[in-house]
Amino acid sequence: MNATSSQPFALQGLDLSRVYGGFRALDGVAISVPKGEVRGIIGPNGAGKSTLMDVLSGRAASWGGTVRLGGRDIGALSPRERRQAGLARSFQKTNVFAELTIDEQIRLAARSVEIDNSAEVLDKLELTALRSRLAADISYGDRRRLDLALALVGRPQVLLLDEPAAGLTVEESLAMARLLRDLALEWQVTVLLVEHDMEVVFGISNRITVLHLGKVLAEGTPDEIRSNPVVVSAYLGSSVE
Numbered sequence: 001m002n003a004t005s006s007q008p009f010a011l012q013g014l015d016l017s018r019v020y021g022g023f024r025a026l027d028g029v030a031i032s033v034p035k036g037e038v039r040g041i042i043g044p045n046g047a048g049k050s051t052l053m054d055v056l057s058g059r060a061a062s063w064g065g066t067v068r069l070g071g072r073d074i075g076a077l078s079p080r081e082r083r084q085a086g087l088a089r090s091f092q093k094t095n096v097f098a099e100l101t102i103d104e105q106i107r108l109a110a111r112s113v114e115i116d117n118s119a120e121v122l123d124k125l126e127l128t129a130l131r132s133r134l135a136a137d138i139s140y141g142d143r144r145r146l147d148l149a150l151a152l153v154g155r156p157q158v159l160l161l162d163e164p165a166a167g168l169t170v171e172e173s174l175a176m177a178r179l180l181r182d183l184a185l186e187w188q189v190t191v192l193l194v195e196h197d198m199e200v201v202f203g204i205s206n207r208i209t210v211l212h213l214g215k216v217l218a219e220g221t222p223d224e225i226r227s228n229p230v231v232v233s234a235y236l237g238s239s240v241e
């Protein structure tokens with residue numbers, strides 16, 4: 001799946017940098033993701049994965065480079081404006097309000113978007129039966145799906161996910177992985193996924209970008225990454241054999 005010049009990438013970051021004091025947390029990173037692709041982002045602790053997501057979503061205070069959404073330069077937009085332009089982000093720590101019902105939270109999220117696809121989102125994420133329950137009263141796995149649902153309201157073109165499988169059981173993680181793969185296929189949502197669970201990343205990503213010390217160490221299909229000797233020695237070891 002390659003984007004051509006007539007079909008811009010869904011999301012593109014060019015020469016991205018982020019410096020803390022004198023330390024380069026991101027150092028000239030380039031990433032181009034075609035529409036409908038699931039792109040895994042992996043790398044050791046401190047490689048720059050969350051920093052990359054912050055820069056792409058507009059949460060980084062100071063940064064360098066270019067960020068394009070569907071060909072449009074969105075570098076000057078705030079996180080909220082990027083969300084309205086079609087770039088949604090879901091966080092490692094769940095975003096939901098414990099004292100609101102699922103329905104109330106979804107309706108709140110739908111107020112700031114143009115397309116209200118709440119019913120479709122609730123259905124797809126198997127939350128319809130729980131809609132009148134308080135978030136405080138649902139399981140952790142259901143809360144993670146609610147978090148994802150909140151990001152999907154408004155049919156974003158691109159979804160940035162920070163460890164969607166964190167804290168889930170193996171079975172829940174695999175169900176989450178299947179759900180993400182279905183969403184990318186059926187709704188043509190482009191997904192960027194930072195995830196430490198290698199079974200999830202290698203199971204659903206079309207391509208994987210490996211970060212190391214703030215730079216792109218490698219990029220390729222799961223098979224290419226799994227057998228790349230540089231990646232294996234810097235990061236994977238025997239974890240995905």
Ligand SMILES: Nc1ncnc2c1ncn2[C@@H]1O[C@H](COP(=O)(O)OP(=O)(O)OP(=O)(O)O)[C@@H](O)[C@H]1O
Pocket residue numbers: 020025043044045046047048049050051052
């Ligand atoms: N606010 C900050 N101030 C100073 N340094 C920071 C700050 N945030 C991140 N860093 C540093 O930038 C580097 C990249 O951090 P980042 O959180 O992006 O890595 P990561 O790949 O997401 O790691 P992890 O897998 O542990 O979440 C790390 O060395 C980190 O210590």
